[in-house]
Amino acid sequence: xxxKSTSVEVRLPSQLGYxxxxxxxxAAVAKLMGFREDRIEDLKTAVAEACINAIxxxxxxxxxxxxxxxxxSGVNALEVKVIDDGKGLKTLPPKPDIDxxxxxxxxxxxxxxxxxxxxxxxxxxxxxxxxxSSYVRLVIRLDALAD
Amino acid sequence: MTFVVPQFPKMDGGFSSRMSFGAVSQQDxxxxxxxxxxxxxxxxxxxxxxxxAVTALRFEGDIASTSKDAVLGSYxxxxxxxxxxxxxxxxxxxxxxxxGIALVIQMLxxxxxxxxxxxxxxxxxxxxxxxxxxxxxKYAGLFPTQADALAAL
Numbered sequence: 349x350x351x352k353s354t355s356v357e358v359r360l361p362s363q364l365g366y367x368x369x370x371x372x373x374x375a376a377v378a379k380l381m382g383f384r385e386d387r388i389e390d391l392k393t394a395v396a397e398a399c400i401n402a403i404x405x406x407x408x409x410x411x412x413x414x415x416x417x418x419x420x421s422g423v424n425a426l427e428v429k430v431i432d433d434g435k436g437l438k439t440l441p442p443k444p445d446i447d448x449x450x451x452x453x454x455x456x457x458x459x460x461x462x463x464x465x466x467x468x469x470x471x472x473x474x475x476x477x478x479x480x481s482s483y484v485r486l487v488i489r490l491d492a493l494a495d
Numbered sequence: 496m497t498f499v500v501p502q503f504p505k506m507d508g509g510f511s512s513r514m515s516f517g518a519v520s521q522q523d524x525x526x527x528x529x530x531x532x533x534x535x536x537x538x539x540x541x542x543x544x545x546x547x548a549v550t551a552l553r554f555e556g557d558i559a560s561t562s563k564d565a566v567l568g569s570y571x572x573x574x575x576x577x578x579x580x581x582x583x584x585x586x587x588x589x590x591x592x593x594x595g596i597a598l599v600i601q602m603l604x605x606x607x608x609x610x611x612x613x614x615x616x617x618x619x620x621x622x623x624x625x626x627x628x629x630x631x632x633k634y635a636g637l638f639p640t641q642a643d644a645l646a647a648l
Binding site for chain 2: 364365367368389390393396400444445446447449450452455457458459462
């Protein structure tokens, strides 16, 4: 039985595609913790989308900035923080509406945050102090195995 | 017909890549530092057991923001008058992110406006769930295999 939390950190360049490094790392940690395969897939997509948001919107694809990913595994849950140098979100976007998208009333993009919220047990967006080091915190629980 | 969007690593200060197939959009130009694997698309003509002509778009690799030419380009190359049933093959797709899903939705918008029907098969259980969550199943039927899809058309 796991007695204490352990932590893994990854630092990504602000380049699209590197989210897959965080995705693979998160999957490896979750597998070590004993998460079911379908929950690992959920986590991979949520982590990838969080990293894409950090790269594109937080760090604005700036080569000089990196995205920090901190994975902390506890007894019953894995917490993932994805940290960028942006100012953070003012408000959460509304839930995407496929009918509005198909009829041109809504941008076809903009589903990343919806997917994050839908695929993990907890998701919160935290503004950093001084307008920097904002992060999204994701939690996925082992006890969700019961569903 | 094969559409390939190659990725060229540039070693002076990191990896960089540019779209080299077809037109490069403003958005693509702003997203020019990308290390996602290339997306390939191939077009096949099939006939369903009921005798309907079906155009299959077979994708391979990642479907992400870099996949615009492969996904939309291959779809837009189809003759709208004859390609009324379009079947998307995701069997060889490794990774789809929200930008890739947005490309599929853009295809569905164009298909809806052209009177085409779109179906898909070969998604993993996870991406079947994701496509269902975002509502794509309302506008594109999902099937486990090509045989299942063709049998329904």
